[in-house]
Amino acid sequence: xxxxxxxxxxxxxxxxxxxxxxxxxxxxxxxxxxxxxxxxxxxxxxxxxxxxxxxxxxxxxxxxxxxxxxxxxxxxxxxxxxxxxxxxxxxxxxxxxxxxxxxxxxxxxx
Amino acid sequence: xxxxxxxxxxxxxxxxxxxxxxxxxxxxxxxxxxxxxxxxxxxxxxxxxxxxxxxxxxxxxxxxxxxxxxxxxxxxxxxxxxxxxxxxxxxxxxxxxxxxxxxxxxxxxxxxxx
Numbered sequence: 129x130x131x132x133x134x135x136x137x138x139x140x141x142x143x144x145x146x147x148x149x150x151x152x153x154x155x156x157x158x159x160x161x162x163x164x165x166x167x168x169x170x171x172x173x174x175x176x177x178x179x180x181x182x183x184x185x186x187x188x189x190x191x192x193x194x195x196x197x198x199x200x201x202x203x204x205x206x207x208x209x210x211x212x213x214x215x216x217x218x219x220x221x222x223x224x225x226x227x228x229x230x231x232x233x234x235x236x237x238x
Numbered sequence: 239x240x241x242x243x244x245x246x247x248x249x250x251x252x253x254x255x256x257x258x259x260x261x262x263x264x265x266x267x268x269x270x271x272x273x274x275x276x277x278x279x280x281x282x283x284x285x286x287x288x289x290x291x292x293x294x295x296x297x298x299x300x301x302x303x304x305x306x307x308x309x310x311x312x313x314x315x316x317x318x319x320x321x322x323x324x325x326x327x328x329x330x331x332x333x334x335x336x337x338x339x340x341x342x343x344x345x346x347x348x349x350x351x352x
Contacts, residue, residue, distance in 0.1 A: 170346075
């Protein structure tokens with residue numbers, strides 16, 4: 129699976145959009161971009177994933193560049209409960225595991 | 239849906255004792271994963287199963303660790319004998335078959351070996 133690079137930490141003001149970047153310059157054509165988050169002491173929580181097109185669900189939006197070498201997770205209106213470690217993972221299609229890096233620690237500040 | 243269910247949620251045991259962690263995947267899911275999380279090493283994949291068959295156990299740290307999946311609704315991770323360095327949070331996760339499928343995690347089993 130392709131390696132991903134994320135900033136170690138970010139801050140965001142409550143109510144503002146949180147934009148979390150991820151670089152995956154070596155991603156291959158059959159690898160999806162997945163985002164998970166882990167709130168302290170809990171299991172990783174699925175947020176969103178995509179292959180080529182931008183995706184949106186009730187939690188977030190995922191913007192993937194046309195060359196697929198990077199992506200951005202957008203939390204449109206961050207709340208204090210969004211404080212967590214966010215993981216960007218490139219994962220091959222099929223029944224393959226997730227390989228976690230160190231992620232980005234997002235702190236939402238009141 | 240009940241989600242992935244793990245037990246026990248917390249366990250404290252003495253060095254040398256056997257530890258058994260249990261996992262019930264989401265009904266209908268064909269793949270099951272065991273992860274371990276520590277401050278030093280982050281989230282590591284230990285082993286995963288597809289259709290109850292172990293596919294990759296290269297992440298299992300030592301022979302003291304073993305995992306089984308006797309049927310589609312149950313899996314165990316056993317540590318025998320346990321050591322203090324095994325103290326960690328152990329997560330079980332499951333996913334259905336298919337392209338672009340999502341993996342869902344349980345809440346973890348917190349293990350402390352003293």
